[in-house]
Amino acid sequence: MFIELNDRVYINLNKITRIKIDEVQDGIRVRFYEGNDQVAKSQRFESVKEAKEWIKNKLLG
Template sequence: MFVKLNDRVYLNADRITRIKIDEVQDGIRVRFYEGQNQVAKSHKFDSVEKASAWVEKTMNQK
């Protein structure tokens, strides 16, 4: 199943093995992994709660 991350990126959710919410220098990002390899990352968020809500909304697309 593919989910739309943004205007240009669709992610194959069946292959994602790990999702990590990570604090970086300029904000919070969500990173998507297939095994040990990072395959995508999200835009910046102001808080972990907003990032978590975005993950729930995005990964529950039909």
């Protein structure tokens, strides 16, 4: 099942093995992995709570 990550990127959720919320230099991002390889990342969030809400709305809809 493909979902729209943003206006230019779609990801195949059937291949995603792990989703991780990471705090990086420019803020908090949701990262998507196939096995050990990162295949996509979300926009920047101000808090982990915002990132979790985004995941709930986007993926669990």
